[in-house]
Amino acid sequence: MGYDIKDLLWNTAPLYTGPESPDLEGDFEAAATGANGFRERYRGRVAGLDVVELQKALVEYEELEELIVKPQLYAHLLFAADSENDVNKRLSQKAAEFGNLMSRELLFFDLEIIQMEDKAFAQLIGDERLANYRHYMESLRKFHPHTLTEREESLLKQKSLTGTEAFSRLFDEVSASFRYTMTLDGEEREFTGEELLGLLHHTDAMVREQAFATFLKRHEEQGIIFSSVFNTVALDHGQDLELRNYKSPMEPTNLGNEIPAEVVERMMSVSEANYPLAQEYFRLKAKLLNLDKLKNTDVYAPVGEIEQHYTFAEARDLVIAAYDRFSPEFRDIAAAFFKDGRIDALPRIGKSGGAFCMGMTPRLAPYVLLNFTGNLRDVATVAHELGHGIHFTLAQRQTMVNYHAPLPLAETASVFGEMLLTRHMLEGETDKQVKIALLCAKIEDIIATTFRQNVLTRFEERMHLERKKGLLTATQLCDLWWEENARLYGDSVEMIEAYRWGWSYISHFIHTRFYCYSYTFAELLVLSLYQRYLKEGDAFIPTYREILAGGGSKSPADTVRPAGIDLADPDFWQNGYDVLTGLLEELKQLV
Incomplete structure (x- = not known):
């Protein structure tokens, strides 16, 4: 099956029918009302809540966060697809200002958790009824020495609209x-x-x-x-x-x-x-x-x-086949992006450069932006971004505060997906020169990512x-x-x-300050995970699936520990580069 231009553009209608949708405006209003009510109910009271009350407040907080973020994510998708469209520009700016206001309205909640007395916090966090929120709350507490008063934090957020956020825009x-x-x-x-x-x-x-x-x-x-x-x-x-x-x-x-x-x-x-x-x-x-x-x-x-060129349909088939060899579940999740129209692949003026996968919320399907020009690197990028998509989809068993994986693990599934694609293409290839080209592409990818x-x-x-x-x-x-x-x-x-x-x-x-080292982290981690997969075969898949499904519910060290990985091991990072050494030797032998 081929593609025409409309197949290369995403369909955002499942979110809202358009930027003038009454539902979109309704969500803006409902979120603002909800945030105001939440603030009235809980501001100044969080430290005094018992376990049942705090659990109820946390559930409310998550539901409110999902409501608040949906129109913002939609606006970002429209702006990323066409930043020169005046309607998109206005909606994007409205969403940015709305998000800033909502974060200031709800700022008190995190701050009051951070500022709880140690003894009271320890009693709450030890209760099994709050087990799902333990990591989230402990993560907040780490910022205690660096947190200002609510008034100061609110002013900083407010002024960021005309500061760094304006410059980013x-x-x-x-x-x-x-x-x-x-x-x-x-x-x-x-x-x-x-x-x-x-x-x-x-x-x-x-x-x-x-x-x-x-x-x-x-x-x-x-x-x-x-x-x-x-x-x-x-x-x-x-x-x-x-x-x-x-x-x-x-x-x-x-x-x-x-x-x-x-x-x-x-x-x-x-x-x-x-x-x-x-x-x-x-x-x-x-x-x-x-x-x-x-x-x-x-x-x-x-x-x-010969310069290798792939149609988008060929890229789709290669990537889906690579995921299919690993897991039918992963194949189906990847294929749904194409079937549901959740990929925008066509390069054009006004569109954001590069590529991304936007994980939405535990209840909303993720979207992928590409700029597909048909080279081998672009095919790998399809596998990469759909790896993110698989990660976000599997993590949807988590609630909102645990949905997004921490940055060091955010690139794990994407890089692993590229490894699966390379393996699939190498094993299906008999031409020595093409194998050399594929190996070169993989080595270049590792060099670029580390x-x-x-x-x-x-x-x-x-x-x-x-x-x-x-x-x-x-x-x-x-x-x-x-x-x-x-x-x-x-x-x-x-x-x-x-x-x-x-x-x-x-x-x-x-x-995103210092995001780039997450790529290095993920690539070296994935090389270790992939070595485990080659050694254990299908027995490895449930362990890997659990790493992805964990989202942000645990620290990176705790998340990967079931796979036998110790991030504190001094030799861990070198092990990844030893894999690169092996690929170089394999290439030299082919040459």
């Missing part, structure tokens, strides 16, 4: 508005950013370099905007750290992720110690491409004379530390970016000059 709108002109095959054409980045998989080295340079130079032209956004985000974070008595830029993220700082630093240090593995691969790939040395525009170049994300995290860390000393010029940001990438590439890859602006299009730096 500016970043998104400017990025989505870019139009790029480039000559390809003798014809001057207009491209989206995703289409240009897709050309990094083109067979012609000149096309690859021209496409990436065109993309980056467009960002350089708006360097004043991007450097202002990055400086503002970093300054705001620095002031937040000072107000809340944090010692380092990464501390709030680590605390929220329930990962000790020393574990994160060990993971990053081990990654840096293994940079020579990436450099070894880059030198090998240069030989495969008959080049003296790779440029960074050649890293994802196809190996062989080493490159480590580079991004180090850049982000340095950016925040340097911003404490004063304003960072665009040149300084470019230099920091260049230095961290040079550590990875060494003398094995030549970076094109335009790549100095590579920092300017990474949205994670703007939207």
Whole structure:
């Protein structure tokens, strides 16, 4: 079965029939009324509630959160699909302001849990009737030393609308508005950013370099905007750290992720110690491409004379087949995204770049955004985002406060899905050259998901530390970016000059502080999980399923412990890179 254009766009009608829907406006009003009533009933009383009353309040809180978030998620989907549509812009801004107001209305609830006396809290948390909320409440309490008064917290949230949230919105709108002109095959054409980045998989080295340079130079032209956004985000974070008595830029993220700082630093240090593995691969790939040395525009170049291209229907069939080999349940969940019209895959001007899977609530099905251009990396991205979709779907047995997995585990199912796809494609392939191409793609993916994300995290860390000393010029940001990438590439890859602006299009730096190390964490975790799967076969599937179904109901360490994984083990991170070493050896033998 093929696809026409409407099949490449998602159907948001199951949420609301449209941005003018009376149901949408009704939910805005019902949520506001509900939040006001909840505040009247419980504000100032949370510490005095007995177990039964607190359990009732928590259930009410979750139901209210689901009601509040639904119109906001819908608005985000519309804006991500077309940020140039005025109706979408207005709805998105209304939803942002509404969400900010609702978070201020309900702020008291978390704060009063955080500020309970230790003895009273211990008695409540030890009661089995609150077992489902134990991890949630304990997680809140970890922020006690860094929490301000309700008035202060409310003011900070309110002012964020005209501060970092406004700058984040500016970043998104400017990025989505870019139009790029480039000559390809003798014809001057207009491209989206995703289409240009897709050309990094083109067979012609000149096309690859021209496409990436065109993309980056467009960002350089708006360097004043991007450097202002990055400086503002970093300054705001620095002031937040000072107000809340944090010692380092990464501390709030680590605390929220329930990962000790020393574990994160060990993971990053081990990654840096293994940079020579990436450099070894880059030198090998240069030989495969008959080049003296790779440029960074050649890293994802196809190996062989034929550029592989897949239709969206072919990508769908490959990904569903890969999940089917693992589990019929996983296959059915993945297939439902296509059947229900919950994927938007068509690249276009005004659409958000990259890809994401939006987990909604335990009662609402997740949606996936892609920018599908037909290369092998795009096929892997389909598997990746549907892995998120499977994760969100399985976690729907949880209630709202336990629904979303913590960031270190958020990428687990997505990366595992890519491993399943690679295995499926390798085992179904008899052509040696295609096998080499598939192995190269997998190795490049691991390098991108571990080493490159480590580079991004180090850049982000340095950016925040340097911003404490004063304003960072665009040149300084470019230099920091260049230095961290040079550590990875060494003398094995030549970076094109335009790549100095590579920092300017990474949205994670703007939207979610230090998200990038979660990719490294997930990839190395998945390599261990996948090794267990190869060893145990189908007996591993229930254990893995439980990890995903757990959502955010446990800490990362407790969630993966049933799979025999100890995150505190000093050798754990190196084990993942040993798997990469094995893949490199396998590639060398094929070559």
